[in-house]
Every structure is written in structure tokens, then in C-alpha cells.
Amino acid sequence: MGTATLGVSIAVPEPYGSQLQQLRAGFGDAAAHGIPTHVTLVPPTEVDADRLPEIKAHLAEVAGAFRAFAMRLSGTGTFRPVSPVVFVRIVEGVAGCTRLQGAVRDPAGPLSRELAFPYHPHVTVAHGISEEAMDVAYGALADYAAEWTCAGFALYEQGSDGVWRKLREYPFGDGPTGVPGQPDSVPGAAADTTARPS
Template sequence: MGSAPPAERTAEPRQAGGQAAGHAARTIGVAIPIPHPYGRELQRVRESFGDRLAACIPTHITLLPPTRIDAADLGAIQEHLTRVARSERPFGLRLHGTGTFRPVSPVVFVAVAEGMDGCARLHDKVLSGPLAQKPQFPYHPHVTVAHHLPDEQMDRAYKELADYEAAFEVWGFSLYEHGADGVWRPQRHFLLGGGTPS
């Protein structure tokens, strides 16, 4: 699934920095949240396809896939993400149409038609310093709308959203943590260029 969104990998979370997790391990992800009304709209559509993960995952574009860290490293990670955000500026992003990673991975997604370069720059910068890791797949920004569903539901998602389109400004990205209940929740927002989200 390219760099997979938080909670949508079937594999174990990656370990940041190649270090063994301590007893106070947490699983985090970093992603660009899809703003209102598009984020909730796509979440509802995903739910309509029968994807049980939809209720646990805010609609997003992944920058850092699920990664296990030691809680003691969280401060350094937040400082790193602050520096990354300050080094970039808001940019436009347009979603259009659908794509799939099948048969390699059972995912159907809404495609990023404009703004891929900005996403890729953020991804590369986030995956450095205390979050350095080798990506499992080449990075391909996308918005998952169906994951691990029967083929007929995957086909339905691919067809029903083929004409989907949305455009918005990316103001920043968010640090998410995977809760014991399986829900991914934003913990902190990082503003590109140090601005304020509208």
C-alpha cells in the first residue's frame, strides 16, 4: 500500500531508529488529515462499503506508517516533527478518481492528483532523525477507502468513487497514537511554516 496509513497494515508496526522498544512502548503514525467536509464524507463512504476499520481511522494521507517507539523518545520526536513542519509551507492538494494496490495489497484508494511532490517532501523529512526507517514500499500518497474487503466490495469502491474530486490546502500534519481500543487519535498538530490552520 505504498507507505501504509496508520492502522491499515497487517504487519507488525515498524521500530523507529532500529532500536528495541522499551517497556513503555507506544505505536504512533504521522499523517496529513483530510479536512472537513471531505474527511468525514470519505469516512462515511468507506463505512458504507463494510470496512470496519473506517470507524477507527480518521481519513488521512500517511507520512509515517505505524511505528513503535519508546515513550521516552516522544519529546525528541515531537521536536523533530516541529522542525520538519517549519521547513515547509502550505500547499494545494487535489484528490481525483480511484486507484488500487491489488493484487500486491488489498487496498482501493482515492488518488492524489495534485500535491504529490509536497506529500513526498514531507514523507522524506518525517522519516529522518529519530524516525529514520527504510520504507517497505515506494511512497505513493493516497487516501484509503477500502481495505481487506471481499472483491465485490473492493470493485464497488473503485467504481463508485471513480469521479470523486476534492481540493484543499494542506496546512500541516498530525501525530497520531494507536489506542488500546484500536482507535487512532490525533495527539498534536504541526503547522507548516509555523502558521495557523484556517
């Protein structure tokens, strides 16, 4: 039946999503128009296409066990020099994203996979462009701010044209969220140096 390249992510809602996508394109990132603005939960992963029903059922079960949580973006960070990425920082919602991606990648589930770098939720605004252009992106969005309530996530498939298209949305239920007893914030400058691709 072939394979499919899937990704699972939290969409950055409008008007922020389109604004950041247009800015990313303006910085010279040619891939921008094919990548909806997002927070990655599962990076691009190739799976057997006949596993899609199992994957969709798993994601529905995960979504039902969560409830909505606050998301807030503020300022920029970078994974350079390890990875050529500039991103907008998540300063509220880190614990929710981290717990969610762990459930989606459950070792016993159909999307179990190892990550090349420790999980670090972020919103990419430049990837693989010149150092000068990444410097521009880093400075241009230094004062950027946005906030919304995250009420679910979505499954995407990458087409043969390189464009990511939404297959299905998964709204949260009324389960628990966050990590009790742990701060829900980015620990200062360490967030700028943790290696993690977009």
C-alpha cells in the same frame, strides 16, 4: 516506560474527511471509524514512549521548514493484487507529500525507518474487504473530486482499542515546498499498480 504506536499523516479536512470515512465504513471496512481519513507520511511505527518529546521536537522542526501547498484528489486507484487496497488518487500535491515524508523519516531523525513499498501518497477508502466490495468502492468513487490547501500535518497514536487519536498538530512555517523542476502529478496508470499498504 513502555512503547507507543505512532503514525504521522496529513488529515483530509472537512467535509471531505467525514464523507470518505462514512463511505469507507459503508463499503464494509470495519476499521473505518477508528482511522481518520488521511494521507500517510509515516505508517504505524512502534517507538519507546520516552522518545515522544524528541519525536515532537523533530516534527515541529520539519513543519517549520515547509509552507502550505495545494492538494487535489480525483478518481480512484488500487494496489491490488499486491495489497488489498482501493484509494482515492492524489493528482496535485504528490511532490509536497513526498518531500514532507522524506523529511519526517530523515535517516538521522527519531522516526527513521524503511518502508515495505515505495512511498506513494494516497487516501485509502477500502482495505482488506472482499474483492466484490472493493470493486464497489473503486466504481463508486471513480468521479470523486476534492481540493484544499495543506497547511500542516499531525501526530497520531493508536490506542489499545485500535482507534487512532491525534496527539498534536504541526502547522507549516514559511519554508520552501515542492520539488523544483519536477511535475507535481501522478504519472498515469503507474499510480494504480505501485504496491503500498494503507
